[in-house]
Amino acid sequence: MIVAESRPNPNPSPATAAQTQLADVWRVVVLNDPVNLMSYVVMVLKKVFGFDEMKARRHMLEVHEQGRSIIWAGVREQAEAYVFTLQQWHLNAVIEAE
Amino acid sequence: MKRVEVKLNLEAVAPLLDAIKEAADDLRPELALSTHAPDADKEFADGWKQELLAGQNTDIGAFLALFDSEFFTTGVLPLDPTNSEAILRACAAVRLRLHAKHLAPLGDEALESGEVPLDEMPEPQRRAFAAYVFLATLQELIVQHLDPTVME
Numbered sequence: 001m002i003v004a005e006s007r008p009n010p011n012p013s014p015a016t017a018a019q020t021q022l023a024d025v026w027r028v029v030v031l032n033d034p035v036n037l038m039s040y041v042v043m044v045l046k047k048v049f050g051f052d053e054m055k056a057r058r059h060m061l062e063v064h065e066q067g068r069s070i071i072w073a074g075v076r077e078q079a080e081a082y083v084f085t086l087q088q089w090h091l092n093a094v095i096e097a098e
Numbered sequence: 099m100k101r102v103e104v105k106l107n108l109e110a111v112a113p114l115l116d117a118i119k120e121a122a123d124d125l126r127p128e129l130a131l132s133t134h135a136p137d138a139d140k141e142f143a144d145g146w147k148q149e150l151l152a153g154q155n156t157d158i159g160a161f162l163a164l165f166d167s168e169f170f171t172t173g174v175l176p177l178d179p180t181n182s183e184a185i186l187r188a189c190a191a192v193r194l195r196l197h198a199k200h201l202a203p204l205g206d207e208a209l210e211s212g213e214v215p216l217d218e219m220p221e222p223q224r225r226a227f228a229a230y231v232f233l234a235t236l237q238e239l240i241v242q243h244l245d246p247t248v249m250e
């Protein structure tokens with residue numbers, strides 16, 4: 001599993017701190033893009049999250065057909081690390097409060 | 099993944115390198131996909147973007163390094179576990195840029211099916227499309243070698 005090991009970690013802004021207090025669980029969401037290949041997206045999801053083939057394909061198809069898929073949910077710090085890694089692979093990934 | 103040597107037709111690929119290098123130049127100061135850092139704090143967002151940009155430039159540098167004088171002699175691209183992931187990411191970045199700059203007006207369905215009006219396309223767009231398809235083929239090849247269980 002690849003996660004970002006080094007990235008900026010400044011103090012959160014007051015707004016972010018407030019949001020963090022309100023939401024304990026954060027979602028990693030991948031949004032559709034018209035360019036990246038399906039096989040590439042599947043490979044990235046397997047590599048980053050350790051998904052098996054079936055689970056990675058299910059998420060890829062959800063992104064392709066519905067425009068977005070919730071890939072992971074958990075603590076904010078880990079969600080940020082996943083989003084950063086997905087963006088390194090040029091996937092359109094965002095973090096959302098649950 | 100073992101070391102793989104991909105033999106390319108130099109006459110076919112060399113003209114595409116102009117489009118690829120132009121896209122790579124465009125990407126030096128900006129990300130292929132505009133992203134939003136998860137924190138609105140400006141310092142955080144700037145650091146986030148700069149780190150992504152540094153990684154993108156490293157990947158693209160590794161990719162362009164494949165097209166050296168030896169490539170223009172042999173037509174061979176050497177792929178191995180040390181460079182394949184960077185090349186995959188670089189191909190994705192360049193394809194995103196080619197799409198944004200030249201190909202978006204063609205429509206996603208046409209691009210996905212490959213049914214584009216080649217004869218009516220201006221030369222820069224035709225060349226960008228050929229590079230876009232070439233990079234996709236290279237990505238498919240690498241994905242298959244990195245992870246043979248992935249099927250399209």
